[in-house]
Amino acid sequence: NAGVMQNPRHLVRRRGQEARLRCSPMKGHSHVYWYRQLPEEGLKFMVYLQKENIIDESGMPKERFSAEFPKEGPSILRIQQVVRGDSAAYFCASSLTGTGETEAFFGQGTRLTVV
Amino acid sequence: AQSVTQLGSHVSVSEGALVLLRCNYSSSVPPYLFWYVQYPNQGLQLLLKYTSAATLVKGINGFEAEFKKSETSFHLTKPSAHMSDAAEYFCAVSESGANSKLTFGKGITLSVRP
Numbered sequence: 001n002a003g004v005m006q007n008p009r010h011l012v013r014r015r016g017q018e019a020r021l022r023c024s025p026m027k028g029h030s031h032v033y034w035y036r037q038l039p040e041e042g043l044k045f046m047v048y049l050q051k052e053n054i055i056d057e058s059g060m061p062k063e064r065f066s067a068e069f070p071k072e073g074p075s076i077l078r079i080q081q082v083v084r085g086d087s088a089a090y091f092c093a094s095s096l097t098g099t100g101e102t103e104a105f106f107g108q109g110t111r112l113t114v115v
Numbered sequence: 116a117q118s119v120t121q122l123g124s125h126v127s128v129s130e131g132a133l134v135l136l137r138c139n140y141s142s143s144v145p146p147y148l149f150w151y152v153q154y155p156n157q158g159l160q161l162l163l164k165y166t167s168a169a170t171l172v173k174g175i176n177g178f179e180a181e182f183k184k185s186e187t188s189f190h191l192t193k194p195s196a197h198m199s200d201a202a203e204y205f206c207a208v209s210e211s212g213a214n215s216k217l218t219f220g221k222g223i224t225l226s227v228r229p
Binding site: 004006031033035040041042043044045048055056091093095097098099100101102103104105106107108109111 | 119121124147149151156157158159160161164166167205207209210214215216217218219220221222
């Protein structure tokens with residue numbers, strides 16, 4: 001049973017370009033979470049999705065960021081017109097249920113560098 | 116709203132010494148508490164979790180943590196540090212009755228001296 005798969009592992013974008021980060025949850029998991037880790041900081045919640053629905057996007061920046069989790073295929077975190085401040089590690093996690101006690105399994109992350 | 120405080124950013128111990136990593140939380144409802152470990156350029160791996168059963172929780176790799184409601188703490192301990200324990204450790208909280216989104220502390224880097 002493969003774990004949470006994220007790709008690419010490393011992504012370099014020039015300012016103004018778009019970044020697309022992909023996350024395939026563990027088999028059987030329909031709950032996906034995206035987190036951002038800035039240097040010297042812990043992970044910050046961005047968005048929680050359950051197949052085709054955004055459940056909680058309270059941590060998403062209001063502009064340029066969007067997320068989706070289609071019926072088929074991976075979850076996508078999209079960042080339009082990237083800026084230097086978007087450089088960070090982005091982690092995806094999945095869980096079997098959406099309740100608070102459920103363990104979230106993390107991918108290895110995508111490290112975005114904006115030059 | 117919930118929050119996690121991990122005081123200090125770096126702890127250094129000698130191999131074989133006790134490891135103690137502190138975590139205090141704030142939550143308006145009964146919390147679920149987690150400790151994750153992150154090795155360089157890797158994702159997070161769950162060490163242990165508290166979900167309102169036993170207050171002393173045993174995890175992988177010899178780690179354990181004790182939930183103390185009166186102190187709003189969930190400190191992580193290991194009796195004897197091993198070189199392979201060198202990593203970054205994150206304490207996190209989620210809320211009972213809510214979804215699984217986690218609020219993390221800033222993390223503590225553990226170094227182990229030979």
